[in-house]
Amino acid sequence: MDRYAILKKRKPQHQLTLTEDELKEEITKVLTTDNPHAPQNIVRFNFKKGAYEKVSLSHTVVLFEMESNTESEEHRRQMIKQGFFKENAATSAGVESHKDDLKVQADKDRVEGSVASKADTNKIKCKNEAHFVDRATQTLNFSKREIGCSPEHPCRTFSATANQWDIYDAYQHRHEESIKQSCYPAAVANTVKILEKMVHQNAVADIVQDFACFEDEADRFRGQEGVLLPLWKFQHKKARRFSVTALCWSSKYPQLFAVGLGSVDYISKQEGGLIILYSLKNSFLPEHIFPTTSGVKCLDIHPQHPSLLAVGFYDGCVAIYSMGKKGLKPVCKGTVPEPSSFTNPVFQVCWQNNETDNNHRFVSVDADFRVLSWTQIKHELFCTEMLRLSLTDDPSDEEQLQNLPGGTSLDFHKQIDHVYLVGTVQGKIHKCSECHSDKFLMTYDSHSSEVCTVKWNHFHPRVFISCSFDRTVKVWDDTIK
Structure with missing residues (x-):
C-alpha cells in the first residue's frame, strides 16, 4: 500500500442530506444536575410536629472514588528503604546523608547515656500529617432553673348544717355506691347468664321437648293440610x-x-x-x-x-x-x-x-x-x-x-x-x-x-x-x- 497515497472521502449510504440553513442552525444543549432515577415524593413522619414531611434528596451521583495521600521526601525515603521504590542517583545521596545524620545522632546519644541502639535508630517512624487529625468538642451545659411552689394552707375550721333528710341522702348515696362496687365481674356474669338459661329451660321443659321432636298424630287424617304449633x-x-x-x-x-x-x-x-x-x-x-x-x-x-x-x-x-x-x-x-x-x-x-x-x-x-x-x-x-x-x-x-x-x-x-x-x-x-x-x-x-x-x-x-x-x-x- 502506498503510504503517500491521497485518501478519498466517501459519503456514507445512510447519511442525512441537510441544507445550508439546517447545517448552520445552532442546537442548544442543556445539562442539568437532576438525577432522573432519584425517588420522588419521599416523606417521613415527624413525631415532634405530628405530621408527614417531605424529604429533600441529593442529586449527586458518585462515579469514581479513590483515597489519596500526600507525597514528601521523607515518605519517598521510607518507601525506598522498604523496597517499594527503586533507588536512583537523585535519591541515593539523600539516603546516604540521612544515614550519616543518624550515625552522628547515635554517637551523641551514647555520649549522653542513651540506651537506644543503632538498630532502633534505623526504625524511626515518621508521622504523616495527612493521617492524623486533632478534634475538639465542647458539650452544652444545661442552664439552671428554679421552680418554686407554695401549697395552700390546710383548713383549720369547718362548719356545716345537717338535718334529717341530708343524713338520709348521704346514707342512700353510700348504699348505691356499695351496690355498684359489688357488681359481678364479666366471668361471674357469664356464669349467671348460663344458669338463668338453664332455669328457663327447666321452667318450659314441655315446649323445649316439643321444639326438638313434636309429631302430631292427627296429620295422617288431614291429607295435605298442616298445622303450626306455637312454641x-x-x-x-x-x-x-x-x-x-x-x-x-x-x-x-x-x-x-x-x-x-x-x-x-x-x-x-x-x-x-x-x-x-x-x-x-x-x-x-x-x-x-x-x-x-x-x-x-x-x-x-x-x-x-x-x-x-x-x-x-x-x-x-x-x-x-x-x-x-x-x-x-x-x-x-x-x-x-x-x-x-x-x-x-x-x-x-x-x-x-x-x-x-x-x-x-x-x-x-x-x-x-x-x-x-x-x-x-x-x-x-x-x-x-x-x-x-x-x-x-x-x-x-x-x-x-x-x-x-x-x-x-x-x-x-x-x-x-x-x-x-x-x-x-x-x-x-x-x-x-x-x-x-x-x-x-x-x-x-x-x-x-x-x-x-x-x-x-x-x-x-x-x-x-x-x-x-x-x-x-x-x-x-x-x-x-
Missing part, C-alpha cells in the same frame, strides 16, 4: 308501640335472631325504633336492646362475625352495631351521599366479602334507585355506587322521573360472590354483577306489583324464589328468561 312468644314492654319491620337469624348461632322495630305508617313522622336480639334459650328477656333515632327497615347479622349487625333505617341512613361492645350507640353510621333526598328508606342490607382488604363491607338497596357498597374503615363508613337502576338505556327526563324503579330487595348468589338479584317497585327482577356496573345481566318480568323479597336457593345455584304484593310466590331458573 314461644317473645315480647318486651318497650316494644309495645312499635311494629315488627325486620327479622334475621344468625348463621353461626342458630338459636339467636334479631328483630327490627319501627312504624309502618310512612305518612306520619317516624318516632324512632328498636333493635332487639332474642335467644330461644331464654324467651323471657332479650339478649341485647339498642334504641334507634329512626325506624328500622332492615337488618343483617354478619355470617363470620356474629357480633356485628348491619341496619338500614327509614330515614336513609345505615349503621353497624356491635353486640360485644358496651354502650347503646352504633360503632359507625353513614348517610347516603348526594344527590339524594335523604328521606328514602333503605329496603335491604346484605353483608358481603371484601376481597381487596380485611375491612367489613355490606351492600344496601333503597328507594334512591341505587345499589351502594359500604366499607367500614376504623369508625367510619365509606360508600361507593355499584349500580343505578333505570328503565331503558336512554329514557326521557319526564319518563325517568315518573317510572324510576326503586329497589326493594337484594340477595347475593351463594356460590358466585359478584352476582346478585335486585327486586324493584315495578315488579321486575334484575340479575346484576359487580363486574358490570352499567348494565343488567338479565331482567325478569316477574310480577305485576312491587317485589317484596327475592332469595337464591342454597342448594341449587340456578334457582331463586320471589314474592310480591300481587299475592304470588314464584320459583325461577336464572337461565330461562
Whole structure:
C-alpha cells in the first residue's frame, strides 16, 4: 500500500442530506444536575410536629472514588528503604546523608547515656500529617432553673348544717355506691347468664321437648293440610308501640335472631325504633336492646362475625352495631351521599366479602334507585355506587322521573360472590354483577306489583324464589328468561 497515497472521502449510504440553513442552525444543549432515577415524593413522619414531611434528596451521583495521600521526601525515603521504590542517583545521596545524620545522632546519644541502639535508630517512624487529625468538642451545659411552689394552707375550721333528710341522702348515696362496687365481674356474669338459661329451660321443659321432636298424630287424617304449633312468644314492654319491620337469624348461632322495630305508617313522622336480639334459650328477656333515632327497615347479622349487625333505617341512613361492645350507640353510621333526598328508606342490607382488604363491607338497596357498597374503615363508613337502576338505556327526563324503579330487595348468589338479584317497585327482577356496573345481566318480568323479597336457593345455584304484593310466590331458573 502506498503510504503517500491521497485518501478519498466517501459519503456514507445512510447519511442525512441537510441544507445550508439546517447545517448552520445552532442546537442548544442543556445539562442539568437532576438525577432522573432519584425517588420522588419521599416523606417521613415527624413525631415532634405530628405530621408527614417531605424529604429533600441529593442529586449527586458518585462515579469514581479513590483515597489519596500526600507525597514528601521523607515518605519517598521510607518507601525506598522498604523496597517499594527503586533507588536512583537523585535519591541515593539523600539516603546516604540521612544515614550519616543518624550515625552522628547515635554517637551523641551514647555520649549522653542513651540506651537506644543503632538498630532502633534505623526504625524511626515518621508521622504523616495527612493521617492524623486533632478534634475538639465542647458539650452544652444545661442552664439552671428554679421552680418554686407554695401549697395552700390546710383548713383549720369547718362548719356545716345537717338535718334529717341530708343524713338520709348521704346514707342512700353510700348504699348505691356499695351496690355498684359489688357488681359481678364479666366471668361471674357469664356464669349467671348460663344458669338463668338453664332455669328457663327447666321452667318450659314441655315446649323445649316439643321444639326438638313434636309429631302430631292427627296429620295422617288431614291429607295435605298442616298445622303450626306455637312454641314461644317473645315480647318486651318497650316494644309495645312499635311494629315488627325486620327479622334475621344468625348463621353461626342458630338459636339467636334479631328483630327490627319501627312504624309502618310512612305518612306520619317516624318516632324512632328498636333493635332487639332474642335467644330461644331464654324467651323471657332479650339478649341485647339498642334504641334507634329512626325506624328500622332492615337488618343483617354478619355470617363470620356474629357480633356485628348491619341496619338500614327509614330515614336513609345505615349503621353497624356491635353486640360485644358496651354502650347503646352504633360503632359507625353513614348517610347516603348526594344527590339524594335523604328521606328514602333503605329496603335491604346484605353483608358481603371484601376481597381487596380485611375491612367489613355490606351492600344496601333503597328507594334512591341505587345499589351502594359500604366499607367500614376504623369508625367510619365509606360508600361507593355499584349500580343505578333505570328503565331503558336512554329514557326521557319526564319518563325517568315518573317510572324510576326503586329497589326493594337484594340477595347475593351463594356460590358466585359478584352476582346478585335486585327486586324493584315495578315488579321486575334484575340479575346484576359487580363486574358490570352499567348494565343488567338479565331482567325478569316477574310480577305485576312491587317485589317484596327475592332469595337464591342454597342448594341449587340456578334457582331463586320471589314474592310480591300481587299475592304470588314464584320459583325461577336464572337461565330461562
